[in-house]
Amino acid sequence: MQPVKHPYTNDKPRLVEDYNHGGIWTFSVERVAKYRRGNSYNVREFFATVRPVYDNSGFLPHRTGVIVSRNDFGDVMHFDDFHAAKRHVQALFALEFAAG
Numbered sequence: 001m002q003p004v005k006h007p008y009t010n011d012k013p014r015l016v017e018d019y020n021h022g023g024i025w026t027f028s029v030e031r032v033a034k035y036r037r038g039n040s041y042n043v044r045e046f047f048a049t050v051r052p053v054y055d056n057s058g059f060l061p062h063r064t065g066v067i068v069s070r071n072d073f074g075d076v077m078h079f080d081d082f083h084a085a086k087r088h089v090q091a092l093f094a095l096e097f098a099a100g
Contacts, residue, residue, distance in 0.1 A: 008033050009040065015093045016044065017086075025050040025082070027089050029097070047093065050085045053078070 013031045020026060028044040035041065048070050066085045068077045070092075079085040 007035075008043070013097050015047065015090060023052045025086075027093075029093070048089045050082060050089065 009032045011032045013029050016028045016030045018026045018028070026046070027048045027050070029047050030042050030044050032040050033043050048068055050066050050068050053065050053067055065078055065080045066082055068079065068085045068088055069075065077085075077088060079088065
């Protein structure tokens with residue numbers, strides 16, 4: 001199946017954060033696109049997840065902090081608190097979408 005290609009406008013993309021249950025934050029990139037008739041709509045694409053550190057059993061271990069994950073297991077970073085992790089996600093967003 002072909003991926004959908006959205007006709008994005010020249011508006012700058014923005015980083016949107018959503019809080020989920022269990023202390024999990026999801027960050028998405030939101031862009032504005034337009035239909036052929038001129039009506040606009042928002043498109044959200046996954047960018048990163050910030051969640052507490054868990055061990056194999058699902059409980060918080062003695063190590064504290066949060067983890068930022070993106071596309072795969074090789075792209076995981078550990079931070080001491082949520083604010084440091086959020087700054088990291090914002091910096092990644094700025095690097096990837098600075099030209100756009």
